[in-house]
Amino acid sequence: MASSAKPSSVANSGASVGGKSIAANLLDVAIGRFQWPQGALLYFLPPERELLPDRAIRLSFQAYLKFSGLAYEDVCALNADYMSPSGQSPFLVLQFGTRPIIFSNFFQLVSFIEAQKLGLGQDLDKKEKSEHEAYISLIKMSLLSAMEYDAWISKASRQETLSSYSHGLPWPLKHLVPYSQYYKYRWNHWGLYKRDEASVLSEFNDACNALSVHLGGSRSFYQSGPTALDALMCGCVEAILNSSSQKLKSILSSYDNLVDFCHSSVLSQRKGLQFISSPSTANLSSNQ
Amino acid sequence: MASFGVGSEEIRSKMTLYVFTGNEYSASVDPESLQILTYLRLTLQKEEENEEIEIKYTCKHWESPTGVFPTLVSDGLYYTGVDSIIKELKKQGLDLDADCSDEELAEISAYSAFLSDRLKKALLYLHWVEAKNYTEVTRGWLSGATVFPFTLYILSRQHRLAKQVIMTSSSGNTSNNTSTIEQCGIELLSQAEEAISLLAGRLGDQKYFYGSSLSSFDVLVFGYLDLIAQYELPGNNQLGTRLKSLVQLTNFCSDIREKAYPEIKSRHVSTSSSMSPSSPLRKDPTFWIFVGVAGILLIAQGMRVGLTRKLLK
Numbered sequence: 007m008a009s010s011a012k013p014s015s016v017a018n019s020g021a022s023v024g025g026k027s028i029a030a031n032l033l034d035v036a037i038g039r040f041q042w043p044q045g046a047l048l049y050f051l052p053p054e055r056e057l058l059p060d061r062a063i064r065l066s067f068q069a070y071l072k073f074s075g076l077a078y079e080d081v082c083a084l085n086a087d088y089m090s091p092s093g094q095s096p097f098l099v100l101q102f103g104t105r106p107i108i109f110s111n112f113f114q115l116v117s118f119i120e121a122q123k124l125g126l127g128q129d130l131d132k133k134e135k136s137e138h139e140a141y142i143s144l145i146k147m148s149l150l151s152a153m154e155y156d157a158w159i160s161k162a163s164r165q166e167t168l169s170s171y172s173h174g175l176p177w178p179l180k181h182l183v184p185y186s187q188y189y190k191y192r193w194n195h196w197g198l199y200k201r202d203e204a205s206v207l208s209e210f211n212d213a214c215n216a217l218s219v220h221l222g223g224s225r226s227f228y229q230s231g232p233t234a235l236d237a238l239m240c241g242c243v244e245a246i247l248n249s250s251s252q253k254l255k256s257i258l259s260s261y262d263n264l265v266d267f268c269h270s271s272v273l274s275q276r277k278g279l280q281f282i283s284s285p286s287t288a289n290l291s292s293n294q
Numbered sequence: 295m296a297s298f299g300v301g302s303e304e305i306r307s308k309m310t311l312y313v314f315t316g317n318e319y320s321a322s323v324d325p326e327s328l329q330i331l332t333y334l335r336l337t338l339q340k341e342e343e344n345e346e347i348e349i350k351y352t353c354k355h356w357e358s359p360t361g362v363f364p365t366l367v368s369d370g371l372y373y374t375g376v377d378s379i380i381k382e383l384k385k386q387g388l389d390l391d392a393d394c395s396d397e398e399l400a401e402i403s404a405y406s407a408f409l410s411d412r413l414k415k416a417l418l419y420l421h422w423v424e425a426k427n428y429t430e431v432t433r434g435w436l437s438g439a440t441v442f443p444f445t446l447y448i449l450s451r452q453h454r455l456a457k458q459v460i461m462t463s464s465s466g467n468t469s470n471n472t473s474t475i476e477q478c479g480i481e482l483l484s485q486a487e488e489a490i491s492l493l494a495g496r497l498g499d500q501k502y503f504y505g506s507s508l509s510s511f512d513v514l515v516f517g518y519l520d521l522i523a524q525y526e527l528p529g530n531n532q533l534g535t536r537l538k539s540l541v542q543l544t545n546f547c548s549d550i551r552e553k554a555y556p557e558i559k560s561r562h563v564s565t566s567s568s569m570s571p572s573s574p575l576r577k578d579p580t581f582w583i584f585v586g587v588a589g590i591l592l593i594a595q596g597m598r599v600g601l602t603r604k605l606l607k
Contacts, residue, residue: 143412
């Protein structure tokens with residue numbers, strides 16, 4: 007794990023996703039053929055503070071970069087969400103000289119890497135490409151939404167979420183920050199907040215069923231090998247199975263092929279991929 | 295794949311469907327309401343008369359029991375969202391996917407999420423946020439469907455909700471600077487354009503997405519693409535231009551429109567569309583209530599300042 011990151015340069019970077027377009031930034035920093043830069047850094051929150059959807063996305067980031075053979079280093083930072091320009095953890099920083107490019111969104115990273123022809127979806131035909139995008143949307147709209155609902159909206163787990171989100175924060179921030187984040191989330195996701203748990207779980211079940219049918223008995227979703235869909239699915243399954251959310255876990259566990267897919271077939275292809283469980287304090291301190 | 299022949303002996307419970315109002319060119323101007331209406335039209339096409347489903351066209355969200363469109367009320371239970379409404383309709387025997395395999399049903403489920411992720415937000419931006427389209431087209435849709443104070447309220451509410459959805463769904467910043475909403479819009483439109491190209495690639499040279507028979511996949515795609523094809527927007531019309539260049543998709547839309555809505559005119563609308571024929575302004579009782587209240591207030595004000603007394607003297 008690297009500890010040489012400069013939070014200020016990352017947080018104040020003008021090259022964020024929401025600002026100037028990524029393509030324009032790339033043109034500024036890299037003329038000619040795109041090459042993956044040395045020292046790419048993946049920032050994320052420590053596991054004690056990391057919520058279920060954040061963990062799923064972080065695992066997806068790690069799996070996708072590992073599958074694609076793109077080198078990066080993990081940086082576990084207590085204030086990763088404040089360092090991110092979008093306020094979301096995890097995020098990936100690519101250093102091009104003095105100007106970093108930041109991806110705080112998994113889907114944007116995938117489309118960028120695929121556009122640079124560095125990704126895994128190069129061997130898919132037209133129909134498969136369109137299908138691939140559709141299944142990624144299904145995970146985004148159903149699985150990730152259900153995880154967010156479980157983390158922030160479900161009454162059963164809200165208190166646990168607030169207490170884990172306050173982990174490591176000094177007084178009085180540990181009382182203020184989780185609630186401010188909760189109300190911010192509630193305001194921004196009013197549609198999800200108004201939905202009832204049964205409909206969210208039913209949608210989650212339907213999505214798992216569709217993904218299970220699509221996967222069948224294969225080791226990956228497409229014959230040509232692992233893709234962004236495999237990475238995303240792997241991240242989501244891994245996060246849910248290791249979470250405390252009993253409802254999501256029990257639904258997912260009933261789809262044996264999805265669980266096996268994550269545990270056996272993909273594990274063999276991601277040798278060396280570390281799912282962080284207990285980061286060292288040395289990595290935390292340098293970024294606070 | 296259409297299963298039109300629903301047996302007359304089959305007992306179907308009484309259902310009520312609340313959809314967003316339309317105009318003379320579209321059954322509904324809300325893509326999800328249009329999808330459900332088209333689904334019903336295609337499944338009920340061969341039945342003589344459908345008395346089990348009552349369809350209520352309205353733009354007033356408080357008239358819908360859940361406050362959102364579309365909403366289906368069946369057996370006292372409320373269903374919102376296209377997927378759950380179609381699921382309920384299938385339970386009631388209105389199944390357009392009867393011949394689909396499990397793999398195809400899984401694909402339909404994935405594409406439903408894909409369309410809602412890519413095209414729904416882009417259409418929200420084009421219709422409810424983009425300034426010129428909002429002023430010249432969208433406001434026209436509502437002006438005929440309801441009366442003055444409600445028009446303003448509904449328009450501003452929809453505009454606010456659309457902005458909120460767009461800002462939170464964007465992948466980047468959610469800061470409140472003025473240029474961000476346009477940046478989010480541009481990002482959504484380019485994603486939607488890519489989605490339309492992918493759909494064209496998926497359709498290929500086929501008539502419908504699963505060959506020559508209709509399925510709910512076709513209905514879901516039609517709901518979005520028809521609204522793009524029907525209205526030539528005066529402001530940003532990026533998606534309309536892209537769709538026009540894809541002949542196969544345009545023909546696909548025209549074909550389903552002719553099948554489902556033979557009575558609706560097919561033409562481009564470049565400015566504010568006229569009021570809905572089903573809801574003429576002057577026949578709306580609320581209009582006359584407001585006229586009465588305004589009259590009473592006018593007389594009361596006149597009496598307060600003494601004008602009426604002076605006139606009587």
